[in-house]
Amino acid sequence: MTIEPPAPGEPRRPHGPRDPGDAWVVAPTGERYWGRFGAAGLLAVDADRGVLLQHRVTWSHFGDTWALPGGARHEGESACDGALREAAEEAGVPDAAIRPRLLSVLDLGYWSYTTLIGDVVHPFEPTISDPESHELAWVPVDDVTRHPLHPGFAASWERLRALLGVRPAVIVDAANVVGSVPEGWWRDRPGAAGRLVGRVAELTKTGVTAASLDLPEDVWFPDWVIVLEGQARAAGDAPGVEVVRAEASGDDTIVDEVRRSVSAGRTVTVVTSDRDLVARVTDAGAAARGSRWLHDLIGPPA
Structure with missing residues (x-):
């Protein structure tokens, strides 16, 4: 417990054990x-x-x-x-x-x-x-x-x-991000997607710099949404990350998620290097970052 000392001239009040930071x-x-x-x-x-x-x-x-x-x-x-x-x-x-x-x-x-x-x-x-x-x-x-x-x-x-009105969200095109690095994802798509989900979950603890999201202040903890499609839908979940499993087109699902988040007042960033998808999400009110942006945040695959 940290208890601030009294103002000058006031009697000292009892407190618990002092921490070295209490000075x-x-x-x-x-x-x-x-x-x-x-x-x-x-x-x-x-x-x-x-x-x-x-x-x-x-x-x-x-x-x-x-x-x-x-x-x-x-x-x-x-x-x-x-x-x-x-x-x-x-x-x-x-x-x-x-x-x-x-x-x-x-x-x-x-x-x-x-x-x-x-x-x-x-x-x-x-x-x-x-x-x-x-x-x-x-x-x-x-x-x-x-x-x-x-x-x-x-x-x-x-x-x-x-x-208080700024609420960032990051929507990740998992197929594009996973496919941008040669880690053998084609042999185990659910495993590769699951590793991505787990590494993004670590960002929910540390946050990301404001500059990387073009936002003011210092560090933000955005809402993270990862869209999985095809075989990758079998990947597991992770705390702090919303995993959306596309029933059909992953791109269409991402655009739907952008529209939902924008209508809820979120400041939305989509992570993808797919040019056609970038154009669609930009039209829907989101910003876009390439897959490299996310890889720089989460580090190289294990």
């Missing part, structure tokens, strides 16, 4: 930032209830303000893991309740704060589980600025709010 970083200009290895917080987004905010206790740094559940990262801990751990410790956010969507990083050189924007996939009620909160509440997006906000959160809120 101040002092800027060259004298400002103090909590977290020797940086800090991270979770902006949990519930489609019906808004965003989860923490009303900080009076004795904390910038007490009596509203901000995100979060705190100091542990040594070697990823920003995503740190944000989810702190949200669990401070707000009782259950395991698997959040699907990561975006990492937004404020990097000052000597200290960083990472905001994880995550979608609630299993609704929950937050619970105060440490001494750092007066209150935890779901706040409608339009009402956030009606609360007295922590200065750091206030400075980033409008930028973060503008990202």
